[in-house]
Amino acid sequence: MPRRRLKRVLATVALALTAATATGGWTFGPHTTIVSGPPPGAEEWRADDSLGVTLPDPGDASPAEVAAFFAGLGPAQRQDLAARHPLTVGNLDGAPVELRYEANARAWQDFHGTPLDEGRQLLAFDPRGRGTFVEVFGDLVAAERTAVLVPGMDNDLATHGTPVSWARSLHDELTEDAPGVPAATVAWVGYTTPDGVGPDVATDRLAGAGAPRLARFLDGLARTAPRTAPPTVLCHSYGSVVCGLAARDGFAAGDLVLLGSPGTRAGTADALGTDARVWATRGPDDWISAIPNVQVLGLGHGTDPTDPAYGARVVTSDDVEGHGGYGEPGTDALRNLSAITLGAYELISCAPNSPECSDATAR
16 A cells, blocks of 8 residues: 555544544444434324325335325315324425425424424424434425535534525525526435534444435425426535435435535545536635545545546635535635526536536536
């Protein structure tokens, strides 16, 4: 092994070991508890025979099966199910969007004891553990262009400022850039993210659990928001590991954008096996650049997606500050994200090492 690569491998191992022991006597191994399976109330839902038919199992029914089931119900039947089983209906990919909003607003009030703020649209809400949720900005059903943001570490019900503010800012930018094009943005905090600096940030344990949830969500989106073009999926930091695994499992996306990425556990964009256009960017002072882009003994996430060898279209983020500034209004990064989402590829600002990034004829 060349000396330079050996040093990077050792740095990755040292980083992971440091992460594993940096907080109060941790030992190396998994520490964040993964919340899986359907939310509380699934057993009551499965036992509900009020309609005289078997309800779709929230644990394994496909979004297509869920969509077909609700399509066969009348409005009163749908409302009744949502009222009696809000956590189940609110988290069923394939259920009608507006019905899920109503169910999650009810579940939120039941859990928190106060109403959900007026105007908020929760497409998912699960209070277990640190909590997961999905929030929508814009009219998702009427949207012709949609972006889904997949965040990295330290995002949950209590701490989620970056993905939510990005989704809001991007929706505003889309509206300004193309006022005649209905658009929606989605903050998908739909998986258990790494909790602080620990061993999970160096492995794919949490990403492996989150990837099928993301793929299922995107499948459900295609069933319940049929007007939208295949969505743009924006993956920040550790979220790009989730997206990389979901892409290899097959997911419904037109464009895949990797922002401040530590790697995708694939050596090249082609290795992701997706038909989506693959884009990447990294700000000039993003600390993620200090992470060694290697994989060894299950640690590290591989090639930097902004490396020409990876094969992604690289766009600029020249005025982005730090690791979390890609969604800040007024930045070239946000303008590029808007252009990608709108399919206005000719408006994209390409990085110097990717002069042909705006060529929409290639995948």
